[in-house]
Amino acid sequence: MQQVTINFSILFILLFSVTSCNKPEEKASSDKKTKNEVLVLGTIHGGHLTDSVYNIDYLQKLITEINPDYILTEIPPKAFKTAMDGFKRDDSISEPRTMRFPEYVDVIFPLSKKMKFEIIPTAGWTKYMAAERGAKLRAIRQDTSRADDWAEYVKGNKLSDSLYLASGKVNNPYFIHTNEYDSIQDIGLQTYNTLFNDELGLGGWENINIAHYWNIEKALEKHRYQGKRILITYGAGHKGWFLKELRKRDDIELLEMKPFLDAIE
Template identity: 25%
Template structure:
């Protein structure tokens, strides 16, 4: 009889533990993911006194995320530094050194031709590759006398972006002001190359932003109740933040960046 009581007691404990686990899972799944989208500024972190590289790490630590999404392709996350530095900015690579790999998710995309493959070192220079052709189009666009006058308004928008990147703290870079400049910049660029062969260049850039955004949205949907920080170069942030703002409030809660 005593043995039966012991067995019953053990079963009760196991069942109770299972209920608690299930209850916790249900609560977690019912909670929205808490998401912070942090604009980064690549090489400007070297010269911006209000936003050095160390500040990026500090902001991630302060947010204390379950998941860190970075502007590196998923297939490249386990590559070594020599490989990564050819294609990705330092603040993204630094995440892989400062935080556990199991927390990190890659959200970048460099074209279908390179999907699932290791990229060759000359991928942007080799005009036989998709990325090489895109870079060639960009160079030709910037030298085309017929297109250059249409690109003129970009100079002022780019100047305003650069000024923010040189001086603004992270909260300002993530408060929507830079995002609006980016939106205007790409509207002007798209109109300037409309019905020209350079649309291939702008379409590729747009598709990259769209896939990055899709990856972020999917990550949020697949991780209810988690704290997720997304590191994005400032020029990519506007499309992503717009998509997240359109998601139901029971799926995502956006957390503003504070200095």
């Protein structure tokens, strides 16, 4: 009986040692092979219809070059079905919220007919939230006791805008996808956030980004370790906020946009 016990113990130790030696190497290898690649594409919404460079044709070439498996969009989940149903039926977009974004109407939805990516709606926006935010901002602007707050908000926006104009790179897709661009946008946005976020409720800057990112996180978790390429498309002002959160994840590989921009030049 004693001999059997000793052999069993030795066997257990050997098995544990072998497993312990192999497991980290196998896990590292698995992670390296299956991490999703993630890119954040900053859009300029209506500006794509008029800009001489960062226009609809440019976006089509860029997204084709990126060749994503999933595109996470600034479309609310509740609006997406209506938009997609209309597109399948009429080959056009009639859903009001989605119609505001030419990057979807003129680029991503049409590209979905010849590419194999899946469109995933992730916007936290709601019509009620937007209406409430607008009403509260109007009330703040008209409140004489809040004149200093409003003046500081306007000053932050003007400073941000002036630095952007001074860069000489307005709507330049290379510049939009830099940390410098995010820092310039952050000047006005953080002033806005500090002054009004809590007061604006769901429509506050930090709050709406949290709502957007909660849906983005759900999509990232659902497709975790699939070895896919995921493209996140939002207004460029959101890009810095999202990148800050995405850099905290160890299950994805964040890709720079520059190599893809270079490829279509």
